Amino acid sequence: MRIAEIAELLKAEICTKDPSQDLDILSACSADLMSDVMAFSKENAMLLTGLVNPQVVRTAEMMDIKVVVFVRGKKPQPPMIELAEEKGIVLLSTDYPLFVASGKLYSKGIRGRGE
Amino acid sequence: MNNVIVRDYDIPANDFTAAGEASSSVRKILVQLGVSPYVVKRTSIAMYEAEINAVIHGHGGKAHVEIDGSKVYIRISDEGPGIPDLELAMQEGYSTAPDSIREMGFGAGMGLSNIKKHSDIMKIDTEVNKGTTVHITVFFNAI
Numbered sequence: 001m002r003i004a005e006i007a008e009l010l011k012a013e014i015c016t017k018d019p020s021q022d023l024d025i026l027s028a029c030s031a032d033l034m035s036d037v038m039a040f041s042k043e044n045a046m047l048l049t050g051l052v053n054p055q056v057v058r059t060a061e062m063m064d065i066k067v068v069v070f071v072r073g074k075k076p077q078p079p080m081i082e083l084a085e086e087k088g089i090v091l092l093s094t095d096y097p098l099f100v101a102s103g104k105l106y107s108k109g110i111r112g113r114g115e
Numbered sequence: 116m117n118n119v120i121v122r123d124y125d126i127p128a129n130d131f132t133a134a135g136e137a138s139s140s141v142r143k144i145l146v147q148l149g150v151s152p153y154v155v156k157r158t159s160i161a162m163y164e165a166e167i168n169a170v171i172h173g174h175g176g177k178a179h180v181e182i183d184g185s186k187v188y189i190r191i192s193d194e195g196p197g198i199p200d201l202e203l204a205m206q207e208g209y210s211t212a213p214d215s216i217r218e219m220g221f222g223a224g225m226g227l228s229n230i231k232k233h234s235d236i237m238k239i240d241t242e243v244n245k246g247t248t249v250h251i252t253v254f255f256n257a258i
């Protein structure tokens with residue numbers, strides 16, 4: 001799925017500027033614990049989370065995660081947005097809770113690549 | 116490539132915002148050198164976990180990195196409390212991290228085992244009340 005399609009599906013705000021147009025997201029993981037993302041996520045290109053702090057962007061960077069969706073209306077702070085833009089990571093913010101946002105994406109064919 | 120790239124970083128204590136900057140910098144160097152994405156990811160995960168540990172458990176510390184044509188060697192050292200029972204600390208799920216750290220998304224007790232999994236050589240020197248040094252080596256030709 002393209003960023004624009006994801007944003008539309010989740011009624012999400014795109015928080016970073018100039019998100020890549022040709023990014024095609026096929027897989028995702030949902031977690032509030034970055035330790036779990038580090039330990040269990042294999043090759044997921046998108047992270048859905050209710051946690052908002054700079055280490056979310058760091059974790060995404062280390063794990064080659066290209067898109068982070070903040071759920072339940074959480075919004076990233078300007079320093080986080082700056083860091084993400086520097087790393088080429090797209091940040092989205094949706095009002096949907098984690099379960100619902102994940103389910104919507106799953107129903108569109110996004111899958112999780114776990115262990 | 117015969118020359119060795121050497122880098123040293125400070126890992127500030129109690130600075131949760133800066134945590135990961137050393138790992139990020141090393142990651143950038145490896146990408147620029149054209150090291151395979153697989154090796155870049157393994158190195159990033161291992162170093163970031165060790166860096167986070169130095170911040171949350173070791174009162175901050177230092178990172179020393181050497182990159183040559185065949186491998187990256189990373190040494191993360193701190194002068195924190197040390198690890199009394201290393202075997203126990205290595206177990207998946209074991210963590211002494213307080214709730215405040217868990218609220219920040221860390222402290223699942225998977226870090227040390229994750230470092231081991233993503234490095235080719237891992238060695239830990241630790242002494243109670245003296246500090247902890249984690250040595251990580253990742254070879255570029257690893258499959």
Ligand SMILES: Nc1ncnc2c1ncn2[C@@H]1O[C@H](COP(=O)(O)OP(=O)(O)O)[C@@H](O)[C@H]1O
Binds near residue numbers: 173221
């Ligand atoms: N640098 C360190 N200094 C002191 N203790 C450490 C250090 N690194 C790890 N530990 C100890 O080992 C435990 C397990 O570490 P780890 O597997 O990374 O899990 P976590 O960081 O999530 O607690 C920590 O909870 C802590 O008690």
Ligand SMILES: [Mg+2]
Binds near residue numbers: 168226227
């Ligand atoms: Mg840890």
